[in-house]
Amino acid sequence: MRHHILTASTVAILTCLFAAGTSQAQEVAPATTITWKGAPQFQWGEFTFKPRGRVYFDYVAQDVNPALGPDTSAAESRLRTARLGVQGTWTDQWSYVAEASIGNGSANWDDLALTWSPSEYTAVKVGNYKSLSLENLTSSRYTTFMERGPFNDLIDAGRVMTLSARTGGANWSLTGGVHGDSINDPSVGGKEQAGAFVRAHFAPVVTDDVKIHLGAWGRVRDRRDDSAFRYRVRNNTNFGNRYTDAGSSALGAGDKDSTYGLEAAGVWRNVSVQGEWAGVNADLTGGGQANARAYYVMASFFPTGEQRKYDAADGEFGRVKIRRPVTEGGPGAVELGVRYDNADLTDFAGVATAGRYSAVTVGATWYPFPYVRFLANYSDARNDAQVATADVNVQTLQFRGQFDF
Template sequence: MKINTSLCAGAALGVLALAIAGGAQAQDTTTSWKGAPQFQNDSLTFKVRGRVYQDFVHQEVDRQTGADFQADVTRLRTARLGVEGTWNANWAYKAEFTVAGGSANWEDLILEYKPTDSISIMAGNFKTVSFENISSSRYTTFMERGPFNDVLDIGRVMNVQVKANGENWTAAAAISGDSLNNADPTATATGGSETLGVNGRVTWVPINGDATKLHVGAWARYRDRQDQANFTYQARNNTNYGARYITTGAVGVSDTMVGLEGIFIQGPFSVQGEWATADVDRLANVSSNLKSYYVSGSWFVTGEMKNLDVKKGEWGRTKILNPMTSGGLGALELAVRYDNTDLTDFNIPATAGEYSAWTLGANWYPHPYVRFMANYTKSENDNRAVGADVDVETLQFRAQFDF
């Protein structure tokens, strides 16, 4: 695990949060339950949060040239622990740490100031663009977000963001740096500058009925690598396991991205999709373009409705109509998804090709904080080089709980 001054600052924030919580408990404190105990004293709140995902993955890889193989693995996909809370009506914080795949990293590390109910100023390590990207994996329909988020590299980075929202819209803009978990480019004998960028996102829900909802959104991002390594554009096969067979290699000096998003919900049925394009500036004044999109649909057989958090522009926790804790059988959701990512405009390397895949999914929710998932993906990696195509079939299962 790489350690820098930002990590130390994050650790200090976590210690401060614990100290504040201890002080709150020493006073007249009330306790409520939201997946885990939440302590409150006037406007001071404190809650421990976390999640655990345990996966089994079966994968079969069919190479056009070279040896085929298959793999079976049981793995801890995610074990995350954190704290969140408020100091008063205006100040809030969140700090999360994850252990997964043999490594440990910071996730959300956020300090938020809200001068009004509709204005938020946030600083820290977090995500800013794309509906599925900023939605918690606790609530996304499939086990993994797919190559759309992978190839665009729109994960958590350090941001200072200003966000406004109304009853059915949001608008946000941010200045961004690099991820907390990456090496510090200034920690060298010659110094240096980290990645610098700007981004923004707007969403609107023109239809916001009890049983029918329509969400539309758009976002844009520009970034420059400065003195850090070139950007790489690559995608896995709708799984966090295994190799990436579609990749450009480290070629990007700067890039400009634009994305569109749409969600339609009608009772237990929903359709979701996103599209994005990126213009990539490379060395020697060479430019290339990539495109990526996905579309998915889901059906709650048991009658539930997906929870669209309109004021945040992301998924929220689904309300289970008949959880097992109340004598019911829980909720059953069936889903299908198609993904496509096109890197063929990059004339090198041989692996800069096109990815396409179909995924079938089933989710059982015995309780709002517990979910069992099954995904089957059949994907094609059509690479530029003759004889370099790779077909992959992946069957995955997950047991997850959060608090």
């Protein structure tokens, strides 16, 4: 299996880098420099090492109202995410990251990657990581809403073993590569899924007050001997059941697919807007084809005057810089957001639950100081099935306390 070879290679290279940094420290004994970047970063000569991680504590309350059957309610407090890892550099050309999710007595790799950057805007990267979609590439530490929404569920662009190359400039990038399956998927023999992708972005306007982002991407996949691809969405939360779902039968599961997407975002001082659209063309396991579409639009406003931080070279959003954190006697930052989501799976004929999904989400976030956020989201979702008696409406209220380092 290719991803096992890539995994072994990546881990071996990371180990060699660490050993090389340690060896250098022993041979020439450079002074250790410690700086604070959310956690202590240690530097020995040209080698740096920093622990990293994140923890999200959630409370979720959900009401489910089906067209047939009784209404139900559920509520749960839970540990949504806990990750621990390391990151660093070796000279100005090599960087590494290794981070795992921890919970329920087990651990799975998230980001595990090695990057070679021969110049400022070029890079070759290998490992387990994400590669597509503006919101998908924006870390959950920085997204306006607690969850990325059904758009992200449908395109299924999570972390997989990938080899990519990137070129670009101060306000544009072009990245392409090939990928296999996730490093965490067990080997079952045969050939794992294989795919290829490309993403491009351009920021035509980048000033202190105004940023404009435009992007496009595409991906092709073949499941080969892996499980068939699933096309389904959640209710703007990873809590509870999915009700808009093409299923796993031959009528709704994919052998191969091609996915393409468009990105747009704008920032004007303390106001921002963002949206994406994607289409999926699937070759079904039982023969024939089906298409799915999804999009979202959102707006964000900081009454305290902050601005979403945009990286014009990478085409991604990052950590908000708080103007007056509470540690300096200020109120921290407040962000208000509204979002509309839509997904259409009705082309999967014969699957009752492969219908249309739509939802409105409102949210508020308080940033008391860097690396800490408190979020509240409310979503009102409609799952309109191909058979009206299978329609389901879902209302979800969520709260989160999070910190990262």
